[in-house]
Amino acid sequence: METTELQDAVTRLIGAHEKREPIDPLVKTFPDASPEDAYRVQQELVRRWVDAGDTVRGHKVGLASAAMQRQMGVDQPDYGHLTASMFHLEHQAISTMRFLQPRIEPEIAFVLGAPLRGPGLTVADAVRAVDFVLPSLEIVDSRIRDWNITLFDTIADNASSGGVVLGSRPTSLREVDLRLTGCTLHVNGSLVDTGAGAAVLGSPLNALVWLANTVGPLGVTLEPGHVVLPGSMTAAQPVRPGDTVVATMAGLGSVTAMFAPEEEQ
Template sequence: MPTITLEDIADTLRTARLQGAPIAAPTQTWPSLDADAAFEVQKLNVSHAVENGDRLVGYKLGNIAKVMQDAFGLDQPDYGHLLASTFAYEGTTLQRSAFIEPFVELEPAFVLRGRLGGRNTTIADVINAIDYALPAIEIIDSRVKDWAIGLPDTLADNGSTGAIILGGTPRRVTDLDLRDTRGALRFNDKEVISGTTGNILGNPFAAVAWLVNRLADYDVEFEPGQVILPGSCLQAVPMNEAGRWSGTFEGWGTIEFDVAP
């Protein structure tokens, strides 16, 4: 029997993304896949994308809120790379057919002016490194059938990233109360769910500090100009129908986009 390599797993996930066809969880097919090996799979596919003209523009943290962990059966956060090809423009139409089983999340996004990296990074370090914040929508999408994922599965799948939309109301973080800012998602002008930024590990700066410290184990550092997503402030909502979505942070800004079949 031929030996299965991490490159084989990366290729299987890349093919599933390109074809829009879900696969069984990698840990079902390869039970020995752990979180460290899964992150190596993630890096292989990021390198493949960059070698073929894409660009690394940041990092994301997922499932940091308890409601998200409960919804997807995880007991700890996941994390991934952000590629330029996954960013969409606000106000444009996304094709539902371009995704497998997508969900919509609302979260803040941070753009860095300074470098962040290394163990023992503090919340103060995070705040000092941020240039400004933007409201953001992340569409998560898994290449694993029925979202039957454990941590290694979503890590191998780049944190189940689908698409990211950044809003157009940048603010200095000192002008925002990110300890307790209400956010809500609306679909076809009807509110479907709300939450607060306090759900993001108490505040989203703490979530970024957690991510920096976690990725220090892999010698990953964040560069000036990169976008950092700290995670959703509310439970993700299925994106199953055509229509208009909007996400709003009170006192800050709104993001809108349309979905076609």
């Protein structure tokens, strides 16, 4: 992509954020753009957010499970940035007005105690760097109309990031086998899906290693205190005003996201 095209793509995404109006797939306008171009768009988008006062507080791996890849019609993971404004407190009402087309996913969140920077990292390096894990719910959102996304679209759109709700019970990696961690997802008391940690690239730790080794050559270090979301254990579920979503993970506890009723938005 030429610089003018990159800036055009960023402007379109920022306009969708500000106006809360989805846009047509970017790939229609930039059909020859590569995934590398998409990450350049994402980096410029995040840079503008930071210049406006936000801060990067972590990263996410998207499309890490076979279920999510099938749902989104792609064949590889991607990554995005988590900023301070995306984090919401558990059991506190979240306005759906912040989003355009929100969906929700249960994930095992890593909180780092030491820096991670690839390439060449192994699972052993990742284990040493993790302070603890938390149950979490990621709110994914797309600025692309009707979620009609290609890999380019979702990468450019910061991996379709929207928000994060973290549970409050920290667990050491010594206390749990993340591959075998089962998950149930309830929306308004009804079971809507189940999953397990192994759905995320065989283990969420593999996603953490993939992320560190992918962003390291770009000069990015996963910092102590940062949150890393490795990918969803189930397919994403739509959320609406008034919904209450609970993810329960064996050995990790539960996490609850509450969305404000429409009349309280």
